[in-house]
Amino acid sequence: MAGKGIALGNSAAKSENFKKWFTFIILVIGGGTIYKLSSLKDAFYVPMQEFMHLSHTQIGAAMSVYGLVQTIGNVGSIYISDRFSKRTLIPLSLVGIGIVGVYLSTFPSYYGILACWGLFAFFGEVTYWPVLLKAVRLLGNDEEQGRMFGFLEAGRGVVDVIIAFSALGIFALMGKSAGALKGSILFYSAAVIIVGIISYFLIEDDIVVDKDENGNKVNKNVVAMKGVMEAIKTKEIWVVSFTIFSVYSVYCGLTYFIPFLRDIYGMPVTLLGAYGIINQYGLKMIGGPVGGFLVDKKFKSASKYLRVALLVAAISMAVFIMLPHSKMGLYPGMAATLGFGAIIFTMRAVFFAPINEIQVPKHISGAAMSIACIFGYSPSMFAYSLYGSMLDAHPGIAGYRMVFTTMIGFAVLGIIITTILIGMIKKQNKAG
Structure with a gap:
């Protein structure tokens, strides 16, 4: 009988797991x-x-x-x-x-x-x-x-x-x-x-909580607004938001690898389209699983992985700026830019994962994600204009160096923010 019970339990677990992944x-x-x-x-x-x-x-x-x-x-x-x-x-x-x-x-x-x-x-x-x-x-x-x-x-x-x-x-x-x-x-x-x-x-x-701690019925709108205020007051959510902000600011700079390869390396127009597809869809497909694996299996922490990846990105871009681009061939230049892009896509895939690390209560998950979206994606409102104005004001390699240096600056900002975030998580874990 015990064996039958275990078999039924395993069957239910498999069914639940299948439903989860199918969903x-x-x-x-x-x-x-x-x-x-x-x-x-x-x-x-x-x-x-x-x-x-x-x-x-x-x-x-x-x-x-x-x-x-x-x-x-x-x-x-x-x-x-x-x-x-x-x-x-x-x-x-x-x-x-x-x-x-x-x-x-x-x-x-x-x-x-x-x-x-x-x-x-x-x-x-x-x-x-x-x-x-x-x-x-x-x-x-x-x-x-x-x-x-x-x-x-x-x-x-x-x-x-x-x-x-x-x-x-x-x-x-x-x-x-x-x-x-x-x-x-x-x-x-x-x-x-x-x-x-x-x-x-x-x-x-x-499951929407519509009763207070005394079992009295409460208005769902009031519960939702209480959740909003709870999320806004949770400082860890804001730190995660600005972690996303820093990564996304660097990500916006990937767009300018395309004109860079055209202007500095003379990439043919026929190759630009293929490079663009690889740079967006190809790296997204590779970076997602790689980033997820590193977070779950190696670092056991999205925040710790993001800090290390931002450090690697900053160092890689500093080295990239110093490369002799005028003497390098097109394919080494493409490989270098795609390699940097791959690092960024591993971060972009998991930069919402720290929401779970900071132990955000499930009933305010939506509010937490919304705050993270507002501020995390806000670079799209200024980063492209910022990078574009640098290239317009400083044509040629000088403008691209300014763009790439600014990307390093955002990466360093991210290192500082993730360090603060990791400290907050450690305090939470000790208190818990």
Whole structure:
């Protein structure tokens, strides 16, 4: 009888583990499909101009609307992400994006297009992304956080490639016409709606506490606001946010390896596209699992890994600046930039994992992730302009050295912040 009980227990554990990882795969697929419509310009910039009659300025304005809604909306997501269940928010966001995509396929007026990108930002950045991070955090135990976030990033890279190339294939098969662009948009929309429906049946409801310590019924809005205030007052969350800030500031600089290789190494235009794919999708797919493995198996701490990786990044970039670029061949230059990029992608994959290390209570996971998103991703509002202005003001190798030196500065800032974070974690562990 005892043996039978053990067998049943093992069977239940295997079933639960299968469900966990199957749910994780659905979350990854959602994370890889939801942003394809808002990033339509990446694959269909010229068709958007030709068939939707948009100028460069108008496409840029749509992206600005997206950024504005994202920035303002993320403040609200601090409340939303823990007030409503992830089982509601994730499917709603995915299906919402798909419905907006269906409307976009009708090629609405310019103001309709601006509204689409505003809604893409609302569903994708305000009600979805912090909640997805929360769902991933709650899905894994303490020993799996690095791998979970690492595989999330890698998996999204794989889905990015599959979905994007599928849409391009549809566009080509349908004759690269206005109807073909509509077909590609509808493909993106259908994919994200289907994943949203599946998500509803796989993702579990959050347990929302609606009673106080005396067992009295309390308003859920009051509970959510108390959670927001608790998260805002938790200084460790802010330190994690600025850790992400420092890594993301360095990450933004990777974009400028492409013009660097063109201007300094004379990279042919035909190679630039291939390099760009490797630099983004390829490194994302490699960096995610590597970063997750190092965090969980070697360092046993995301914060400690980030500190070491930032140190390696700072030293590597200092060495890179001193290389004789004018005498080096193109392929050594490509290898050096991709090697540096790989280091950054291992960090980008796991820089939300410290949320678990600082022992953030599960009931404020969403608020914590929202705060981390607001400040962690804020370099996107200034870093590209900062780096670009350096290159415009100082053409040639001098401008690139300034950019790369600034990236070192952000890496050093990250080393300081992660050191503070590690000290906080040690104090928490002693107190606990």
